[in-house]
Amino acid sequence: MPDTTAPEQITSEPIIIISELNKWFGEFHVLKEINLTVKKGERVVICGPSGSGKSTLIRCINRLETHQKGKITVDGIELIDNLKNIDHVRREVGMLFQNFNLFPHLTVLENCTMSPIWIKKVPLAEATELAQHYLERVKIPDLADKYPSQISGGQQQRVAIARCLCMSPKIMLFDEPTSALDPEMIKEVLDVMVDLAESGMTMICVTHEMGFARTVADRIIFMDGGEIVEENDPETFFHHPETDRAGLFLGQILSHGFDE
Amino acid sequence: MTEKIIGKNPLKEWKPRPDLPPPVRDFGLSGWLRKNLFSSAGNTFFTLIGITIIWLTVPPFIQWAVINAAWLGDNRSACDYLLEGEKNGACWVFIKVRLGMFMYGFYPDPERWRVNFALCLLALGALPILTTGLLEKNLRRIVYLIAGAIVCTVFFGPFPGLTAAMFLSAPLLLSFTPLARQIPVRGWNWIFLFTIYPVIAWFLFTGGIFGLPYVDTHQWGGMFLTLVIAGIGIAASLPIGILLALGRRSSMPVTKTLCVCFIELIRGVPLISVLFMASVMLPLLLPEGTHFNKLLRALIGVALFYAAYMAEVVRGGLAAIPKGQYEAAQALGWGYWKMMGLIILPQALRLVIPGIVNTFLGLFKDTTLVAVIGLMDMLGIVKTALADTDWLGFPKEAYVFAALTYWVFCFSMSRYSMSLEKRFRVNRR
Numbered sequence: 001m002p003d004t005t006a007p008e009q010i011t012s013e014p015i016i017i018i019s020e021l022n023k024w025f026g027e028f029h030v031l032k033e034i035n036l037t038v039k040k041g042e043r044v045v046i047c048g049p050s051g052s053g054k055s056t057l058i059r060c061i062n063r064l065e066t067h068q069k070g071k072i073t074v075d076g077i078e079l080i081d082n083l084k085n086i087d088h089v090r091r092e093v094g095m096l097f098q099n100f101n102l103f104p105h106l107t108v109l110e111n112c113t114m115s116p117i118w119i120k121k122v123p124l125a126e127a128t129e130l131a132q133h134y135l136e137r138v139k140i141p142d143l144a145d146k147y148p149s150q151i152s153g154g155q156q157q158r159v160a161i162a163r164c165l166c167m168s169p170k171i172m173l174f175d176e177p178t179s180a181l182d183p184e185m186i187k188e189v190l191d192v193m194v195d196l197a198e199s200g201m202t203m204i205c206v207t208h209e210m211g212f213a214r215t216v217a218d219r220i221i222f223m224d225g226g227e228i229v230e231e232n233d234p235e236t237f238f239h240h241p242e243t244d245r246a247g248l249f250l251g252q253i254l255s256h257g258f259d260e
Numbered sequence: 261m262t263e264k265i266i267g268k269n270p271l272k273e274w275k276p277r278p279d280l281p282p283p284v285r286d287f288g289l290s291g292w293l294r295k296n297l298f299s300s301a302g303n304t305f306f307t308l309i310g311i312t313i314i315w316l317t318v319p320p321f322i323q324w325a326v327i328n329a330a331w332l333g334d335n336r337s338a339c340d341y342l343l344e345g346e347k348n349g350a351c352w353v354f355i356k357v358r359l360g361m362f363m364y365g366f367y368p369d370p371e372r373w374r375v376n377f378a379l380c381l382l383a384l385g386a387l388p389i390l391t392t393g394l395l396e397k398n399l400r401r402i403v404y405l406i407a408g409a410i411v412c413t414v415f416f417g418p419f420p421g422l423t424a425a426m427f428l429s430a431p432l433l434l435s436f437t438p439l440a441r442q443i444p445v446r447g448w449n450w451i452f453l454f455t456i457y458p459v460i461a462w463f464l465f466t467g468g469i470f471g472l473p474y475v476d477t478h479q480w481g482g483m484f485l486t487l488v489i490a491g492i493g494i495a496a497s498l499p500i501g502i503l504l505a506l507g508r509r510s511s512m513p514v515t516k517t518l519c520v521c522f523i524e525l526i527r528g529v530p531l532i533s534v535l536f537m538a539s540v541m542l543p544l545l546l547p548e549g550t551h552f553n554k555l556l557r558a559l560i561g562v563a564l565f566y567a568a569y570m571a572e573v574v575r576g577g578l579a580a581i582p583k584g585q586y587e588a589a590q591a592l593g594w595g596y597w598k599m600m601g602l603i604i605l606p607q608a609l610r611l612v613i614p615g616i617v618n619t620f621l622g623l624f625k626d627t628t629l630v631a632v633i634g635l636m637d638m639l640g641i642v643k644t645a646l647a648d649t650d651w652l653g654f655p656k657e658a659y660v661f662a663a664l665t666y667w668v669f670c671f672s673m674s675r676y677s678m679s680l681e682k683r684f685r686v687n688r689r
Contacts, residue, residue, distance in 0.1 A: 083595075087595060090590065090592065094591070094592075095588075095591035097584055097587065099584050101582075101587065101588035103585065103589075103603055103607075104607065105610065105684075114602065115592045115594070118598055119594060119598070163592070167592060
C-alpha cells in the first residue's frame with residue numbers, strides 16, 4: 001500500500017478492520033461478535049477487567065491466536081491460514097509483551113539487529129546503525145552490549161520497543177507493557193510510548209495505565225465478557241461513561257490514588 | 261502529589277551506605293580442616309574412614325604402576341623378572357610394544373601418518389570453533405593458519421602442508437568474497453568441518469587416489485576406529501536428534517507419529533541388538549550380492565541409536581523455553597526454521613549441555629560394543645593382544661591402559677562441557 005499520508009494525523013484510511021470476530025478456547029467463548037476498525041495513525045486503548053478478552057483480541061491481530069469466525073484484515077491483507085500472508089502481516093505489526101520476551105542469549109544490540117538481518121535481509125552495518133538509532137530513541141544507547149538479564153525490567157521493555165521499531169512496523173500492539181514493572185520503571189516505558197504516539201504510529205494498547213490512556217488515546221475501548229461494551233473518546237469515557245459496567249470499572253480502578 | 265511536598269519543605273538528603281567487604285571466617289589451613297573435615301564426630305569418623313581407604317589403595321597402586329613397573333626394553337624378556345620374582349609391578353613394555361596396534365589396529369605401518377594427519381587437520385579445523393575470543397581477529401587467524409600449515413609440512417610433508425593451508429584459509433577467504441560474506445568466518449568453519457573435512461578424511465583413510473595406497477576398512481582398528489565411530493556418531497546423532505525432537509514436538513500428526521515411533525522403538529532395544537540387526541539381519545533383507553560395508557553398518561546403527569537418546573535430551577531443552585520466546589519471534593515475522601535455528605535451539609541446547617555431553621560420553625564408551633560384529637575398536641584390539649602367546653599374563657596392564665585412554669577422552673569432553681556451561685551462564689536468565 002502506498003504510504004502517501006502525513007504520519008502526524010489520523011487519516012480516514014482504515015488499517016485494521018475486524019468484523020464479527022468470534023473465538024473460542026475449547027468450549028469457552030472468549031471473543032463475541034467483535035467489530036472494530038482502526039484507522040491509520042489512530043491510538044486505541046483497550047481496557048477492561050482481567051479475563052475480558054483484551055489480550056486475546058490483540059493477539060488475533062497478528063495471529064498469535066487464530067479465530068474461528070469472522071474476518072480480520074490488516075493493511076489490506078486478510079488473515080487466513082496462509083503462511084505467507086501471516087508472515088507479511090507480522091512484519092507490518094510490532095508487538096510488545098507483558099514479560100518483554102527479549103531473547104536472553106543475544107545482546108541488546110543483537111536482539112535489535114537479528115530480525116532485520118535475517119527477515120528483511122538488511123546488511124549488518126545498516127542494521128547496526130538502525131538499532132543504535134532506535135536504542136538512542138528509547139534512551140538506552142549505552143546498553144547495546146549488555147545481555148537482557150543484566151538490565152532492569154524497564155530497560156528490557158524499552159529494548160523490546162526498539163527491537164520492534166527496527167522492523168519499521170506500521171502498527172504496534174501493546175499487551176499490558178507495564179504490568180510486570182516496578183512503579184519507578186513504569187514511567188520510563190510510558191514516556192517512550194507517548195513519544196511513539198506523538199510520532200504518528202498506529203497503536204493498539206491493552207493497559208491499565210489510565211493516565212496514559214487519557215493523555216494519548218484517541219479512542220478507549222472497554223471490554224468485558226469477551227464483548228466490546230463501550231467505545232468512546234477518552235474525555236467522555238472517563239467523565240461520563242455511557243454504560244454502568246464501564247462506570248463500575250472506572251470506579252474500582254480510580255478509587256485508589258488517582259486524583260486530578 | 262510529590263511535587264507539593266518538595267515545594268513546601270526541603271527534603272533531607274539521602275546517601276546510600278558504602279558497600280563493605282563480607283566478614284572473613286575460618287582462617288588458614290587448620291580453620292579449613294576444622295570446618296570441612298572435622299566439624300562433628302560423624303564427619304571426623306567418615307574423614308578417618310576415607311583416609312584409611314586411600315591409604316590402603318593408592319600407595320600399592322603407585323607401587324605397582326610406577327615404582328616396580330618395567331618401563332624400559334622392547335621385548336618380553338624385559339618383563340620376565342616381574343613374573344618370576346616377588347616384585348609386583350606393571351609391564352608397560354607390553355603396552356609400548358603394542359602401542360601402534362592399540363592406536364591404529366591393522367592399518368599398515370607406513371600409511372599411519374595419514375591417520376595422524378587427518379586427526380591433526382580435524383584438530384586444526386575445530387580449534388577456532390571450540391574456542392572463543394582466541395581466534396576472533398583476522399590477523400590472528402592468518403597467523404594460526406600459517407602456523408598450522410607449517411606444522412603439517414614439517415610432520416607430514418609438503419603436500420599435506422598445502423592441503424592444510426587450503427583447508428584452513430578457505431573459510432577466511434570466503435568470508436571476504438561478496439557473495440559469501442553473509443556467513444561469518446565461524447559459520448564457514450562449521451560448514452567446512454561438516455562438508456569438506458569428511459571428504460578429505462575419507463580419501464586419506466581409504467586412499468586409492470593421489471598415489472595413496474588403498475587401505476580397506478577391515479584393517480582399521482584401535483583408538484583410530486574408536487575415534488572414527490565416536491566422531492561420526494557424535495557429528496550425526498546431534499543433528500538427527502534435533503530433527504527428531506522438533507518432529508516430536510511438531511503439530512503435524514504424521515511427522516509427530518513417525519518421530520515418536522522411531523524414538524520409542526530405538527530406545528526400547530539395546531545397542532547390541534541394533535548392531536546385530538545392522539550386521540546380520542540387514543544383509544539378509546537386502547538383495548543377494550549387495551555389498552554393504554561392515555563399518556558403515558555399525559556407524560548407521562550407532563548414529564541412529566544415539567540420535568533417539570539425543571532427541572529426548574533436546575526435547576527436554578525445548579520444553580524449558582517459555583512460550584513467550586516463540587511468540588516474540590513469531591510476532592517479529594520469524595518463520596519456523598529460522599526461529600528454531602537462531603532463537604529457540606541456541607537457548608534450548610545451552611540449557612541441556614550437560615545432558616548432551618552425557619549422551620556423547622555414553623556413545624564414546626559404547627563404541628566398544630562394535631566388537632560384537634567383528635570390528636576391532638580400541639578395547640577389541642586390546643583383547644586380541646592379550647591372546648598373543650608371546651605376551652601372556654599381562655591383562656591388568658592392558659585393561660588399565662585402555663581404561664586410562666577412555667578416561668582421558670571422556671574427562672576432556674566433560675571439562676570442555678563445563679567450560680561451555682560457564683561461558684553461556686552470563687546470558688542465562
